[in-house]
Amino acid sequence: MTIAVEAARRQQLRPQSVWKRILKRPEAGALGGAILVFVFFWIVAPPFRQVPAFTTVLYQASTIGIPAVAVALLMIGGEFDLSAGVAVTTISLAASIFATHVAGSLWAGVVFSLAFALALGALNGRLLILTKLPSFLVTLGSFLMLQGLNIAITKLITGNVATEDISGRQGFDTLRTIFAANFQFGRVQVSIAIVYWLVLVAVATWVLLRTKVGNWIFAVGGQGDSARAVGVPVKQVKVGLFMLVGFACWFLAMHQLFAYNTVQSGAGIGNELLYIAASVVGGCLLTGGYGSAVGSALGAFIFGMTTEGVIYADWDPDWFQFFVGAMLVLATVVNTWIRARAAKGK
Amino acid sequence: MARSDAPIIQLNNIGKNYGNISALRGVNLSVRQGEVTCILGDNGAGKSTLISIIAGLFPHDEGEYLVDGQPRRFSSPREALDLGIAAVYQTLALVPLLPVWRNFFLGSEMENGRGLFRRLDTAEMLAKTQDELHRMGIDLEDLEQPVGTLSGGQRQVVAIARAVHFGARVLILDEPTAALGVAQSGLVLRYISQAARQQGIGVIFITHNPHHAYLVGDHFMVLARGEVDLDTPRSELTLDRLMFHMAGGRGLSALEHEIHGDGPVAPGT
Numbered sequence: 226m227t228i229a230v231e232a233a234r235r236q237q238l239r240p241q242s243v244w245k246r247i248l249k250r251p252e253a254g255a256l257g258g259a260i261l262v263f264v265f266f267w268i269v270a271p272p273f274r275q276v277p278a279f280t281t282v283l284y285q286a287s288t289i290g291i292p293a294v295a296v297a298l299l300m301i302g303g304e305f306d307l308s309a310g311v312a313v314t315t316i317s318l319a320a321s322i323f324a325t326h327v328a329g330s331l332w333a334g335v336v337f338s339l340a341f342a343l344a345l346g347a348l349n350g351r352l353l354i355l356t357k358l359p360s361f362l363v364t365l366g367s368f369l370m371l372q373g374l375n376i377a378i379t380k381l382i383t384g385n386v387a388t389e390d391i392s393g394r395q396g397f398d399t400l401r402t403i404f405a406a407n408f409q410f411g412r413v414q415v416s417i418a419i420v421y422w423l424v425l426v427a428v429a430t431w432v433l434l435r436t437k438v439g440n441w442i443f444a445v446g447g448q449g450d451s452a453r454a455v456g457v458p459v460k461q462v463k464v465g466l467f468m469l470v471g472f473a474c475w476f477l478a479m480h481q482l483f484a485y486n487t488v489q490s491g492a493g494i495g496n497e498l499l500y501i502a503a504s505v506v507g508g509c510l511l512t513g514g515y516g517s518a519v520g521s522a523l524g525a526f527i528f529g530m531t532t533e534g535v536i537y538a539d540w541d542p543d544w545f546q547f548f549v550g551a552m553l554v555l556a557t558v559v560n561t562w563i564r565a566r567a568a569k570g571k
Numbered sequence: 572m573a574r575s576d577a578p579i580i581q582l583n584n585i586g587k588n589y590g591n592i593s594a595l596r597g598v599n600l601s602v603r604q605g606e607v608t609c610i611l612g613d614n615g616a617g618k619s620t621l622i623s624i625i626a627g628l629f630p631h632d633e634g635e636y637l638v639d640g641q642p643r644r645f646s647s648p649r650e651a652l653d654l655g656i657a658a659v660y661q662t663l664a665l666v667p668l669l670p671v672w673r674n675f676f677l678g679s680e681m682e683n684g685r686g687l688f689r690r691l692d693t694a695e696m697l698a699k700t701q702d703e704l705h706r707m708g709i710d711l712e713d714l715e716q717p718v719g720t721l722s723g724g725q726r727q728v729v730a731i732a733r734a735v736h737f738g739a740r741v742l743i744l745d746e747p748t749a750a751l752g753v754a755q756s757g758l759v760l761r762y763i764s765q766a767a768r769q770q771g772i773g774v775i776f777i778t779h780n781p782h783h784a785y786l787v788g789d790h791f792m793v794l795a796r797g798e799v800d801l802d803t804p805r806s807e808l809t810l811d812r813l814m815f816h817m818a819g820g821r822g823l824s825a826l827e828h829e830i831h832g833d834g835p836v837a838p839g840t
Contacts, residue, residue: 435690437680440669444677447666454664455678456649514668 251508252520254559258506258552259523259530266534273537280413286529287422288477289499290522294422294429295473296497297504297521299466301433303446303513304360306349306470308368310496315371316342316478317488318379321388331396339475346471350464372494379490392486404476405484418480422522425473429518442466447514502549503528506556527552578603579639579741579773580625580656586633587620594620595797598634602741602773607763609776609784611817612794618777621794622743625775626658627651655740661749663730667719671711672700674718675733703732707762724755728762735766741773742766748783756783763787781817785810793817 247253266273292309299306319341324334345367353363379386391397406417433439444452445462453459482488505511506527507520531548535541578601587595595617602608612618624631627645636643638654645651648658665674672693681692681699700714709728711721718726727747734742744763748756764787767774778784784791791808793801793816801816 431690435693437682437691440673440677440680440691443669443673444666447668451662451664451666452677454660454662457678510668514666 251515251517251560252523253508254556255507255520255523255527257559258556259527262527262530262534262552266530266538270534270538273534276411277413278533278537280410280415280419282526282529282533283419284416284529285532286522286526287416287418288480289496289503289528290422290525291418291425291477291480292470292473292496293500293503293507293521293525294425294518295466295470296500297507297509297516297518298429298433298442299470300501300504300509300511301446301513301516302442302463302466303449304353304463304466305364305501306467307361307364307497307501308345308349308371309470309474309500310498311368311371311375311493312342312345312471312474313478313481313496314375314488314490314493315345316475317482318375318388318490320478320482321391321488322379322382324394325389325391326382331391331394331400335400335479338478339472342471342475342478343468344471346468347464349471350467353463353467354460368497375490375493379488386490388488388490390486391482397483400479401483404479404482418477421476421480422525425476426518426522433518438462438465443514445513499528499549502553505560506552508560524556576603577640578637581637581640582625582634583637584634585621585624585631585636587624587629588632593797595624595631596633598792598794598799599802600792602775604740604773605767605771606789607767607774607776607787608790608792609778609788610792610794611778611781611784611813612800615796616794617797618794619745620797622658622745622775622777625651625741626656626743655738656743657734657737657739657741658743658745659727659730659734659747660745661747663726665718665726665730668717670715671704671718671721671729672697672714675700675703675729675736679737699736703736704729707732707765709758709762722755723751724758727751727755727759731759731762731766735770735772739772741775743775743777745777746779747776748778748780760787779817781810781813785813 247256272278292313296306296309316338320334320338322334323337324331328334328337349360349364349367352358352367353360356363376386379388383389404417407414408417409415433442441452441457441462444457445459449459503524504516504521505524507517507522507524509516509520528549531552532542532545535545535548580600580602582598582600585595585598585600586593598617598621600608600621610618610621623629624636624645627648627650630644630646636645638656643650643654651657666677669677676696676699681696682689683692683695684690697714701711704711707728709725709732711725718729721729731742731744731747747759747763751759760783763774763776766772767787767789776784776787785808788805790804791801791813792799793813801813
């Protein structure tokens with residue numbers, strides 16, 4: 226009894242300033258980075274200061290952020306997914322082609338593509354466990370295979386490099402409302418993708434920090450052998466994470482399909498690195514076991530600001546790539562420094 | 572001193588073979604509540620084989636393994652764990668980047684809430700971890716700090732405290748002081764003796780170090796080449812004799828004769 230009282234007293238006495246608490250979080254570096262980038266474009270690009278510009282930035286961020294949340298969780302679990310970028314296109318194609326050439330119903334296409342996306346994730350995970358190869362290699366393989374399949378199958382079935390326009394078909398309007406609606410918020414148009422993105426980040430944060438599965442994700446990525454030794458189902462957690470990436474890709478794929486009506490079979494290449502970069506800028510450790518969902522959102526937000534900021538500042542869009550690279554290196558350095566401080570308990 | 576004289580674990584004439592090679596022969600051992608049994612021996616003496624059998628990593632080939640008087644044959648560590656036999660290996664099964672309290676409950680998390688809102692009972696787990704560590708004499712300022720930031724000895728104690736908290740009656744400690752300095756070893760040894768005496772746990776302490784063993788042991792067993800070289804209670808043993816056995820026993824005196832030329836022991840040259 227006295228021990229419990231003592232313990233409670235000690236916890237109250239623990240001196241820990243808010244500032245230190247924030248600095249110890251994985252996303253601390255990304256928060257600082259986001260503020261810096263925001264201030265930078267605020268100064269150099271006058272159109273950036275307007276509210277509609279801000280919603281455009283958020284929309285851009287959400288298209289990176291939706292898969293990036295899942296990729297961040299996967300990275301915390303100690304694995305990579307290089308196929309996520311092209312998988313989005315593959316899933317869009319699967320939905321569109323299944324709807325127009327097989328089932329004749331858009332709803333069937335949407336449901337089929339969800340099952341397909343989850344199966345794709347599960348396949349990546351199972352392959353990883355069966356072959357015991359690093360996920361970098363396994364998903365590099367699936368990345369290249371999907372990239373080839375996307376174009377080959379689209380050409381084979383449609384005789385074209387893009388799918389046909391689905392906007393006239395039955396059910397299109399309802400599905401567009403679900404996945405790609407724009408609604409009026411005050412004076413500005415807001416895409417529903419932003420809402421989905423923020424909800425996804427909130428749910429992922431809840432799962433990571435407040436549930437058993439979240440604890441397992443950190444443990445599996447931090448030290449898989451130790452996790453296994455205390456009874457954590459390591460393989461199931463990893464396969465589950467790959468399926469989560471599949472799910473997030475499906476969500477973005479549906480958004481893009483119903484926002485643009487057709488799918489370009491060559492799209493999506495290179496985006497997988499953007500998702501990984503957003504996660505790393507957001508504080509995820511390349512070796513796993515550390516990171517946050519909010520961090521990935523901040524990372525995506527930084528890249529969203531940069532994409533749009535470069536345009537508003539009237540620069541050549543190619544500067545964006547340079548900026549992403551510079552941010553990545555800078556963020557990694559800052560994160561390493563912060564983590565070293567946190568590890569020392571400062 | 573012992574609270575109950577009936578042994579929790581009893582090994583009768585236990586043996587283990589790998590193909591034609593006999594790794595362990597004729598080992599008898601009893602582990603009682605509140606008693607520290609030290610198992611010493613050179614590399615390859617059979618220590619690992621013995622604790623692997625006790626912890627349930629693989630079953631024995633000869634003899635009898637009794638738990639609470641019932642004959643057992645374990646095929647997985649889980650079965651041993653369910654009977655309260657837990658092993659803490661050198662790797663400790665801790666995740667360095669994870670906070671102390673999350674490590675403590677990893678794989679056995681406490682939850683509350685229902686359905687979709689089922690969540691970790693963070694407050695309860697923090698309090699339990701704090702209590703348990705406090706009882707072991709460890710005073711951590713911040714349970715949110717990653718386990719990797721603790722000292723080697725503190726990590727060891729966290730792992731031991733965890734095993735005790737989750738119902739271990741017999742604790743197998745595989746060389747817990749091997750990688751530690753003097754002060755850190757002292758911390759762990761103090762805790763080993765506390766776990767046994769105050770909480771009535773039967774401890775099997777594997778070590779290379781006769782000084783550490785003699786400090787906390789109630790019963791000593793020295794293995795050599797798969798056989799029992801020495802098996803004695805503390806009352807019949809001096810540190811010198813233990814060190815003599817640990818250092819190689821009769822083999823060593825033969826070597827000493829040979830080196831100092833008190834007469835050639837080895838034939839030939």
